[in-house]
Amino acid sequence: MKLSQIPVDVLSGVGEQRKQDLAExxxxxxxxxxxxYPYRYEDYRLSDLAQAGHDEKVTVRGRVYGQPSVRWFNKKKSxxxxxLDVDGVTVHAIWFNQAYLKNKIQAGQTLMVSGKWDRHRLQITVDRTFVSPAEQEKHMGRLEPVYSVTSSIKMHWxxxxxxxxxxxxxxxxEEVLPQELCERYKLIPRAKAMYYLHFPKGKEEGLQARRRMVYEELLLYELKIMWLRKINRTEVAGIVHSFPDDQVEAFVQQLAFPLTGAQRRVVREILTDMRSPYQMNRLLQGDVGSGKTVVAAIALYANFLSGHQGALMVPTEILADQHAISITKLLSxxxxxxxxxxxxMTARERREALGQIQMGLADVVVGTxxxxxxxxxYRNLGLVIMDEQHRFGVKQRATLREKGEVPDVxxxxxxxIPRTLAITVFGEMDVSTIDEMPAGRQxxxxxWVKKELWPRIVNFxxxxxxSGRQAYVICPLIEESEKLDLENAQEVFEQLATTLAPIRVGLLHGRMTPAEKEEVMRCFADNEVQVLVSTTVVEVGVNVPNATVMVIYDADRFGLAQLHQLRGRVGRGGGAxxxxxxxxxxxxxxxxxxxxxxxxxxxxEISRRDLELRGPGDFLGVKQSGLPEFKxxxxxxxxxxxxxxxSDAAQLVNQPDFxxxxxxRPxxxxxQEENLETLSFD
Structure with a gap:
């Protein structure tokens, strides 16, 4: 019987209650x-204080001089x-709120303590004390694992x-890795690696064990991804789009600007996928202003030439309106x-749109x-494009895909998204990256300034x-909050409307009706409003080339990705x-x-630094991203x-005798044992 089939209560001491506690x-x-596995280790190997760094965790053993003294600050704090004489060096040991130890420590006694070392004062702030010789013998020289536990489970148990x-x-x-991979990467056996992870004798054993098990963990995960890709490409028939290259190229040539090399590369990748017999599932990522919309337009045009409808879904109405305008300008x-x-939309507008979609008169549908x-x-949906796809839930994305017969996505x-996350979270997708900015992008x-300089910013x-330019002022809240001391859009709007008169100031936030938002954005786009005070509804999609100033109030309350998106609303015209x-x-x-x-x-680069600061879960949001929780x-x-x-996983699954x-075989x-249907990468 495999270990995954043996219940934990076969072990002595695990009764019904303990079984429930472990299940938690x-x-x-x-x-x-x-x-x-442990998430860290307590190091009780004796330290060489001459080599120990300041503020480093150390463990020492020494003879006690005289009796310990206790000073009380109040009834609870001491x-x-x-x-201690440690190898001829006098070390001062300090215990906070552990006065009960005074009666256990005697002059001349040998004591072992562990804590933070103050190299300058020759002082240890003790967090663990070993009094009896038996206790010292038990722990001395060991790396003790520290596990995640619950209140009902004690660490030592x-x-x-x-x-x-x-x-x-x-x-x-059981060993799961083929011998050839173990030999290629000099990996220790699985059983030994698992034991060393729990009970390493030293750092080298721990590193060897982790190296082996990290590779195994990632290989097994990538095997699942590659197996799903293989199934999708061999068992799921997609639409084979047919469109003349010369017509697509003619469309590209009539654009008002030349494509960058990166744009041309990703267009080739996308069109190749569309012509293939399997369903396209590709992620197109590019920095703010890198030209993703025109790439999407080219794909939609090729889809139109092949006789299919296309759908472009975006997260907000402001963005939908912006895309509808730009896509119409390019394709009509x-x-x-x-x-x-x-x-x-009004009921009449909606009925008319639905009729055109169902009859196939709508070639491209843009919306939320x-x-x-x-x-x-849809009459014959052939291409689905989702902009800012991470803002949609898994079910929403799946529902749009299911509106057609295996449309390309x-x-x-x-x-x-840093490469590491892109190939992990979106592993079943092919990833295209626009890593070149269009010419003329300013x-x-x-x-970064402190709030005390706000008057100077208003003057700027x-x-x-x-001089004819326009400005955004972004605030994190719509109206005053008692809980958070943040500048709010309503207050800033009223202040700037007075201070900057006769310059016109507009206000935009999420609680406005769609019609109100549209009117404010129209006024700003037409330069009837020079300063737009807004919440983050302008984060993506808004394109006003005449805007050259972006002020973000309480900027530390925003994440790096959000700050970068907001900054990308300017620099879109000819001015600095x-x-x-x-x-x-x-x-x-x-x-x-x-x-x-x-x-x-x-x-x-910002994305990479953001990942380092916050970690993968917070970077994408674990619930939405499908990010695996590796051990x-x-x-x-x-x-x-x-x-x-x-790379190894891809080679393995593509072997004919895999x-x-x-x-x-393992x-x-x-x-076969994994339920791959539940492995969602949406």
Whole structure:
């Protein structure tokens, strides 16, 4: 019987209550228990104080001078001190709120303590004390694992249980990696690696174990991805689009601007997918202003030439309106009928749009989630494009895909995703990247200033508007909040409307009706309003080339990706542009975000730094992203291992004898046991 089939209560000491307690940690079987790895280790190996760094964790053993002394600050807080002779060096030991130890420590006694070392004062702030010789002998020289536990499970009990599990079942741990891979990468056996992860004798054993198990974890994950890709490409027939190259090229040539090399590359990748017999599932990522919309337009035109309808779904009505205008401008001269579909349409407009879609008179449909409502019936949907796809839920994205007979799918995002995450979270997709900006795109100077300089910023806005330019002022809240001391859009609007008169100031926020939003944006786009005070509804999609100033108030309250998106609303015309971050950050992370924004305008670099700051889960939002929760692998540190594992997985699943070759059998059986239908990468 496999360890994954043996319940954990076969172990001595695990009754019904303990079984329930372990289940809270996700431990149900012996395999689960052995794979419940420690997240750190307590190092009780004796330290050489001459080599120990300041503020480093150390463990020392020494003889006590005299009796410890205790000083009380109140009835609950205390400070106990004692002197220890450690290899001829007098060390001052300090215990906070552990006065009960005074009666256990005697002059002349040998004591072992662990804590933070103050190299300058020759002082240890003790967090763990070992008094008896037996206790010292038990812990001295060891790296003790520290596990995630619950209030009902004690650390020492779990350590003992895992040790007992290894004694009884360690020899039954099966190897899953082929011998050739273990030899190629000099990986230690699986059973030994798992044991070393729990009970390493030293750092080298721990590193060897982690290296082995991280590779295994990533290889198994990538195998699932590659297996799904293989199934999709061999068992799921897609639309084979047919369109003349010369007509597509003629469309490209009549554009008002030449395509960049990167745009041409991703267009080739997309059109090749559309002509293939399998369903396209591609992620198109590019920085703010890199020209993703025109790439989408070319794909929609090719889809039109092949006799199919196309749908472009975006997260907000403002963005839908912007895209409808730009797509219509690009495609309507070629005879393409572009129809909008949003929730704010009148009943008559909606009926007319639905009729055109169902009869096939609408060649391209641009809209919000209204595109996936039951009443929307497409005649022959061949291409689905989702802009800022991470803003839609998994079900929403799946519903739009299901509106046609296996339509090709193109996801777009202006939030660059580091390669590590792109090939992990979106592993079943092919990834196209526009990594080149169009000619003439103006650099944006970015400054971080404190709130005390606000009057000077207002003067700067007035000066820019006086020269014919326009400005955004972004605030995190719509109206005053008692809980958060943040500048709000309503208050800033009223202040600037008075201070900047006769310069016209507009207000835009999420609580306005669609018609009100549209009117404000029209006034700003037509320069009837020179300063737009807004919440983050302008984060993506808004395109006003005459705007050259972006002021973000309380900028430390925004994430890096959001700040970069907001900054991308300027620099779209011929004039030099400026982004001003107004913030008095109270956290180190807030300060770091401000520093990063002033150092680079490269969205991919910002994305990489954001991933380092926040970690993968917070970067994408675990619930929406489908991000796997690895036990050991760290997507910010194990980039190289991930890429190697991905390459190996691709080679394995494409071997004709992958399912029958004996040394690969454990990997194939693993795939059969996994419920791949639940592996959602949407």
């Amino acid at each position: 940690l996700g431990i149900h079987t012996i395999a689960d228990l052995l794979a419940h 400070r106990m001190t004692a002197k 779990l350590r003992k249980l895992i040790y007992e599990a290894f004694l009884q079942y360690g020899r039954e741990i 001269p070629c005879g393409v009928n572009v129809v909008s579909l949003t929730g704010s 989630h209204a595109l996936i409502q039951d009443a929307v019936v 193109l996801h777009m995002t202006a939030t660059p 650099p944006i100077d970015t400054y 806005i007035a000066k820019e508007c006086g 542009s400026t982004c001003v971050l107004v913030a008095d950050p109270k956290s180190e992370m807030g300060v770091e975000r401000m520093r990063i924004m002033t150092e680079t305008t490269d969205g991919f 050991l692998a760290d997507l910010t540190e194990d980039v190289r291992v991930l890429e190697v594992a991905r 399912a029958t070759r004996p040394e690969w 990997l194939y059986e693993y795939l």
